[in-house]
Amino acid sequence: MSKLFRAVIMGPPGSGKGTISERIAHNFGLKHLSSGDFVRENISAKTEAGVLAKTYIKKGLLVPDHVMTRLLLPRLVEMTKYSWLLDGFPRTLAQAEALNSACDLDIAINLNIPLETLKERLRHRWIHPASGRVYNMCFNPPRVQEIDDITGEPLIQQEDDRPEALVARLRHYKDVAKPVIDFYKAKGILYTYSDTETDQIWPNICTLLSTRIPTIQSDARCASTP
C-alpha cells in the first residue's frame, strides 16, 4: 500500500483555501477536511462543542483551542486510512502543536495574498449556507444570480465578509498565524505561494503535489474545475 499523504492549507480569510482545497481533492484524490465545515456541522447538530463554538463565532472571535481540538482531532482518527488535506486548522500555535502530536504532516501550504485582493474577493463572495458551496460573482459565478447551482436555493453574503469586519479579522489572522508559519518553516515543510490569482498559484501547487503524492494518484491532470 502507498504511503498516506497529509497536508494542511493556511492563509487569511478569502485567500482561496477552500477553492484550492477543492481542486487538490478533485485532482489528487485527497479528502478535503474543512474545519469551518466541522464547526458549522456541530453548530447545526447542537453538540456541546457546537453550542460553545457558536458563542464565539457570533462575536467574530476564534473558537478557543481546546474546543477546536476536541472537535477536530476525533475526525482525524476516523481518517486514519485516508490521505487528507486539512483546511482552516491549525489557526494557532497551540492547534499546530496538538495536530503535531496526533500525526506527521508532509507539507503545509501557505497562501500569501495582498489585502486589497482579499477585500475585493470577499465583497463578491456568496455562499450556499447549507452546503458551504462558495461562489464569487466575478471568478466563479453561479449559473443564475444569487441561486445555488445544485439545489436552486438562495445564496447569502456573510456579515464577516464586509470590508470593515475583514480588516479586523486580517489583523488578528496575522498575529496568530505568524508562529504557526514559523513552526512549519522550522520543520522544513512550509510552501508559501504569493499571487493575486488562484489560477496562477494552482499550477505551482499542482507541480509540487505531483512530485509528492504516491504514484497511485500521480495521473492527476491538474484541472482547475471539477
Ligand SMILES: Nc1nc2c(ncn2[C@@H]2O[C@H](COP(=O)(O)OP(=O)(O)OP(=O)(O)O)[C@@H](O)[C@H]2O)c(=O)[nH]1
Ligand atoms: N476574483 C477571484 N476570486 C477568487 C479567486 N480565488 C478564489 N476566489 C473567490 O474568493 C472568495 C474566497 O475564496 P475561498 O476559497 O472561499 O477562500 P478561503 O481562504 O477558504 O476563505 P475563508 O473561508 O474565509 O477562510 C470566493 O468567493 C472564491 O470564489 C481568484 O483567483 N480570483
Ligand SMILES: Nc1ccn([C@@H]2O[C@H](COP(=O)(O)O)[C@@H](O)[C@H]2O)c(=O)n1
Ligand atoms: N481552526 C478554526 C477553524 C474555524 N474557526 C471558526 O469557524 C469560522 C468558520 O471557519 P472558516 O474556515 O470556514 O472560515 C471561523 O470564522 C472561526 O470563527 C475557528 O475559530 N478556528
